[in-house]
Amino acid sequence: MNKQELFENIKRKQSFLCVGLDTDIKKIPGHLLKEEDPIFAFNKAIIDATAPYCIAYKPNLAFYESMGVKGWIAFEKTVEYIKKNYPDQFIIADAKRGDIGNTSAMYARTFFEELDIDSLTVAPYMGEDSVTPFLSYEGKWVILLALTSNKGSHDFQLTEDKEGERLFEKVLRKSQEWANDQNMMYVVGATQGRMFEDIRRIVPNHFLLVPGIGAQGGSLEEVCRYGMTPECGLIVNSSRAIIYADKSENFAQAAKDEAGKVQKQMAEQLKAARIV
């Protein structure tokens, strides 16, 4: 999916919501444990319930890999299900990969060839040769970690060099030598408030993947005030607040209601910015 198609989907659905599929066997409703593949059964119900309100899904690989082969199968089935039934949904594999070049090339093959997923989160720490193997796939996106949502983001990402440039700023600036706004996005946490202004000075046109509303308490309103572009430029993720809105047999309806609420707030933001 290219940038223009993503923007068209945002306008059509009046939403820039990404539902995070952080599916934990210990948190899903008990009745699903009778199913042959409880993780997939949960995901399928969540996807069917929330698809009208979002434009993307983000399965986080940690939740699947923690279950070994069964988890990987559930992950593959989930990706297949979205692609077959909701082909307009952008799929993000949140795997935070990145290694020496030949190893990154194998990760790229896994996610972009074997699974044909739209995008992958990548850690920038190992530099150019660890990121560029992911960029050789036409129509696929690298989503590079820039300024993350967690407290530990201060430990390295905000440190300054002698010229006063902070590490996350260097990541944004340097990575533009390897890619552009048609094949690279950046992760910026919703908890980072006004820092979005600094980010937009360096990457005024790139899409940002923004986790951290909902369970982590980030403000959607602030993200939009400081981070929205004339083409929206935002994909805002919420995982736990949506998928675990209710733990009873009513879980899918509750996820639908929660996703609907966020979509409504997003529609208001898009209207205020005259995007829709």
Ligand SMILES: O=c1ccn([C@@H]2O[C@H](COP(=O)(O)O)[C@@H](O)[C@H]2O)c(=O)[nH]1
């Ligand atoms: O800076 C980051 C980068 C990634 N994440 C991931 O996003 C979701 C957030 O889940 P919530 O339940 O909505 O808090 C999760 O998969 C994280 O690993 C992030 O939170 N912050």
